[in-house]
Amino acid sequence: MTGSILQHTATTTLRIPVRGPFDLDKSIRFLTDFRPACRTDAAAEPGTLRFAFPAEAGWEHVGAAVRQRSPGSIEVEVFAEEGLAVEVGAQVRRILSVDVDGVGFAKIGTADPVVRRLQQTFPGLRPVLFHSPYEAACWAILSHRTRTSQAATVKRRLAEEFGRPVDVGGKILMSFPAPDVVAGQEVGQGLPEMKAERLRAVANAAKDGLLDAAYLRAMPVPDALRWLQRLPGIGPFSAQLILIRGAGHPDVFPADEPRLQEAMRAAYDLPLAPPEELEELSAVWRPFRSWVAFALRNDREFRTREIGGSMTA
Secondary structure (H helix, E strand, C coil): CCCCCECCCCEEEEEEECCCCCCHHHHHHHHHHCHHHCCCCCCCCCCEEEEEEECCCCCCEEEEEEEEEECCEEEEEEECCHHHHHHHHHHHHHHCCCCCCCCCHHHHHHHCHHHHHHHHHCCCCCCCCCCCHHHHHHHHHHHECCEHHHHHHHHHHHHHHHCEEEEECCEEEEECCCHHHHCCCHHHCCCCHHHHHHHHHHHHHHHCCCCCHHHHHHCCHHHHHHHHCCCCCCCHHHHHHHHHHHCCCCCCCCCCCHHHHHHHHHHHCCCCCCHHHHHHHHHHHCCCHHHHHHHHHHHHHHHHCHHHCCEEC
């Protein structure tokens, strides 16, 4: 554990409007079950979701408590230095995908019965992201050719040994280590040397601002994916993960995700459809292809419990 418990003297409460259906309880349930998040405690306090993470604006460790007071807004209590409150609020918005106007998402269900079923099964569920593209990239490295459960154990260990405990309104949460810590030599001890080197490369890229979420989302998708694949160990699958589940781009079809392809073939009853046909089929999901893909994976994984023991690309 790096340092004593971080207790921020300043707290700021932000009221953030939400456009379109959103249910915070669905996000809490997802984090509770999703092993890569390492948040089995997410549902410990009904109606409140607490986070601790390195803020992208300078990588200071901060906390946030999120509550949904009405269907059209969330309340974010920020535990950070006063000057960081707005940036932390924006990062929380992105983590919960409420930075995207979701009004049009319902319309896709009127044109696609599969999407309509997903929306009815998971009303108000939006993609829940890693805290940053940096953390998503670290997960991509840790989970490469490793069982999800094993990678989650390593990620949790890194947070406990090298992260920072943050007091988030009376609850102590571990924040994932900041890039300057991961860039050092100690974090790589116990890991295969190649993974340690790749983690350091990701951390240095984050320190240099090369994994900034806003920058990645502003780029044309093909350019952003090529940019990410310049990082050691980041191939097409991992680049899509970082852009979708790290930066929060709402309209990317994860063409290199085999389990999504399996879920699509089952949902659309197209057992022999090649990947190209599936990508063409996803055009009707625009501009929410990332969201529909997330819902399909969520539907498949938490019915089959694959996420607990699958191998990741």
